[in-house]
Amino acid sequence: MSLNQRFPLGDAIEVSSLVDELRAEPVGGRLRVGDPRVVEFLTKFARKLLAPATARRFPELASLGFFLRKGEIAKTLSTLETSGDALRFPRGLVFHVPPANVDTIFVYSWALSALAGNHNVVRVSSRSAGAAETVLEALNAALSEVDADTAAAITATQRMVTYDRSDEISGALSVAADLRVIWGGDASVAALRKYPLAPHARDLTFPDRSSFAVASVRGWQNASEAERRGAAEGFYNDSYWFDQAACSSPRAVFWVGEEEGAREAGQEFRKLLAEVLATKQHVTEPAMAVQKRVSAYGAAVDGLVNGIEFQGNGIATLELADPAVLPREWLGAGTFANARVDTLSDLVPIVLRKDQTVGQFGFTKEELTEFVTELAGRGVDRVVPFGSALTFSAIWDGYDLLTEFSRLVTVQA
Numbered sequence: 001m002s003l004n005q006r007f008p009l010g011d012a013i014e015v016s017s018l019v020d021e022l023r024a025e026p027v028g029g030r031l032r033v034g035d036p037r038v039v040e041f042l043t044k045f046a047r048k049l050l051a052p053a054t055a056r057r058f059p060e061l062a063s064l065g066f067f068l069r070k071g072e073i074a075k076t077l078s079t080l081e082t083s084g085d086a087l088r089f090p091r092g093l094v095f096h097v098p099p100a101n102v103d104t105i106f107v108y109s110w111a112l113s114a115l116a117g118n119h120n121v122v123r124v125s126s127r128s129a130g131a132a133e134t135v136l137e138a139l140n141a142a143l144s145e146v147d148a149d150t151a152a153a154i155t156a157t158q159r160m161v162t163y164d165r166s167d168e169i170s171g172a173l174s175v176a177a178d179l180r181v182i183w184g185g186d187a188s189v190a191a192l193r194k195y196p197l198a199p200h201a202r203d204l205t206f207p208d209r210s211s212f213a214v215a216s217v218r219g220w221q222n223a224s225e226a227e228r229r230g231a232a233e234g235f236y237n238d239s240y241w242f243d244q245a246a247c248s249s250p251r252a253v254f255w256v257g258e259e260e261g262a263r264e265a266g267q268e269f270r271k272l273l274a275e276v277l278a279t280k281q282h283v284t285e286p287a288m289a290v291q292k293r294v295s296a297y298g299a300a301v302d303g304l305v306n307g308i309e310f311q312g313n314g315i316a317t318l319e320l321a322d323p324a325v326l327p328r329e330w331l332g333a334g335t336f337a338n339a340r341v342d343t344l345s346d347l348v349p350i351v352l353r354k355d356q357t358v359g360q361f362g363f364t365k366e367e368l369t370e371f372v373t374e375l376a377g378r379g380v381d382r383v384v385p386f387g388s389a390l391t392f393s394a395i396w397d398g399y400d401l402l403t404e405f406s407r408l409v410t411v412q413a
Contacts, residue, residue: 001169006124007139007160015172018159022093022119023176026156028149031117033088033406034077037150038114043070044145048138058131060241060390064104067392068111076394076402077115086408090117092178094405097192099184100125107135108392109181109401110158116405119157121173126162136160171195179204179405204404206397209247209356210328211389212337213238214344217257219362220265231361232272234387238359240282241390243333248357248382248389252326252337254347256363262340270315277314284313288333292316295331305337324350344371351379356397358383 002012013021031038048054049065066072080088094113098106110122124132139160143151163169174180174195182192185208193203213235220228239249253269255262296316299305304327307319316335320326323339323346341347344367358380360368368383381398384391394401 001163001166003161003163003169005159005161006136007158008143008155009140013161015169018121018161019093019172019176022121022157022159024156026153028153031090031114031119031153031157033080033090033117034115035117035153037153038117039070039073040150041142041146041154042068042073042111042114044142045138046070048142049135054134054138058134059237060104061131061134063391064107064135067108073115076112079394079400080402080406085410085412087411088406088408090119091405091407092118093176094118094120094179094181095173095177096120096122096181097183097188098122098124099188100127104131104135105183105392106132106160108396109183110160112394112401113179113181113405114158116402118179118405120159122160123170123173124160124162126164167195177201182206204399206247207354209354209397210352211248211250211355211357211359212252212254212326213250213359213361213386214254214256214347214363215265215269215360216362216367217255217261217265220269221261223362228268229272229276231386232269233276234385235269235273235359235361236276236280236282237387238389239336240277240280240333243288244335245330245333246390250336250357250359250389251328251330252320252339254323255338255340256342256344256346257340258342259340266317266338270309270311270317274311274315277312282314284334289313292332292335295335299327299331323347326350328352328354344368345374347371348374351375353379355379356381357389359386359389360384361386 002014003018004012046065046068049061055062055065096106096109096113098109106122106124110120113120143154170192174192174197177197178201180192180197180201181204182189183206189205189207197203242249244251255266296308296318299318300308304321304325305318306321309317314334316332318335318337320337320339323341327337360383372380372383
């Protein structure tokens, strides 16, 4: 079976031919960690994403463009440290399988792997649209603006393809890979793992994850009106950019502090959030509105919640009967479980290994550090302010990705 080449644009290609081309050494020599040809190309690509028209249409692409600016790339590469006896090299050929529901995540994964000097093949879902299509257009446009040596190196070593579900293709790409990167949930990980890897190769997996938010009652009370509005807008960005389907989007809000203050703070917060939705002219599709009501009433029937509040079609708040019984599945965009606890320590027994991101407002660094220390690695990979849940980092899900995408060779005389 053949694959459609989306970047660089090209004719359909047989999987065996694709693997042979990606295994070959490009003109100008193999890529190395921090290769200037890759840096030049990613910098051109970032400028395309940061163009005002693109950034206005897809704000998440502006974040991606910022991540790939030349200065940010230099900062990312500076984190790679080796001992005196170690040299760092690319892993080889990396096969990426990203999710369809968060249609820019594949670019972060691919870009960091390319920066580590790897040859890459990315399976882009045929269901991807919107931002993903804009990304592919920007990649191909950037390729036409770099010098000939850079264009030749990128064309030879970096491919983004689409293909229908195929054991033959997925199996061939898997066995050829030195590293396979699987995003998209437990089912995707299990489905891809049925294709064997070479004995030396391994998987880097990003299975189902869930995230929640915490807000300090005292911090909210001490915040200015502008800070509270900023918190609501940041929470909107965290939750609504990908219809709350991103693994790092919060699905629950815990108010930490005394009961009456939590009730008042929660009401004001949801009022401000509704105003943000109105300002952004957010539209909830009818099917999504129905989904939220079905999920909310289902949670009530199951005894998980003792109160439901709808603010139009945009926000559904489910008051948890027991904070320890937290629904982690996606219930529909704009559906949030809500609960109060006395302290952050009360959340420690609730946290599971699948909990990824904690968005926070109103806490000190010391309070958050104490909370994470109590968790002792049993759950939660990152704690970020409201508005930063979807901001990608080279450290993700507890992995230092540049380190994972490279290998060390020690030399002793």
